[in-house]
Amino acid sequence: MTSNQIKKLVKGRIFSVIFTKKNGDDRKMLCRLDVKKHLKGGEKKYDTEALNYLTVYSLDSKGYRTINLNTLKQIRANGKVIQLWNMEFL
Numbered sequence: 001m002t003s004n005q006i007k008k009l010v011k012g013r014i015f016s017v018i019f020t021k022k023n024g025d026d027r028k029m030l031c032r033l034d035v036k037k038h039l040k041g042g043e044k045k046y047d048t049e050a051l052n053y054l055t056v057y058s059l060d061s062k063g064y065r066t067i068n069l070n071t072l073k074q075i076r077a078n079g080k081v082i083q084l085w086n087m088e089f090l
Contacts, residue, residue, distance in 0.1 A: 001069060001084055003054045006077075007033060014059065015077035019067050026073070029065065031056035 009015075010033060018028045035057035051068075058065045075082050 001072060001075070001082075002052075003049065003069065006054060006069075006075065009075070009080070009082075010077040013078065015075060017056075017067060017072060017076075018074040020071040020073065022068075029056070029067075030059045031065070032059065033057075035064075 012032075012034060014030065014032050016028065016030050018026060021027050033054075033056055052070055054067045054069055056065055056067060057063070072084050074084060
């Protein structure tokens, strides 16, 4: 799933994801896209689209987090649950 597909699915609302972190642990996160309130300036040192990353604002930890979309397992948004390891729409 690409970042553009996720943006169309969530439509600016709060959503949850489950993904695998770099250390191999699964993480569940409640997040939102396009939050600008807590930005402090500066630029990222990497190209998120080239690496297939998505930057979100985590409502749990109240900070920006980057999700590797290659390790995304599940997304819940707008009453839909999408399991990405087998692309089932529940």
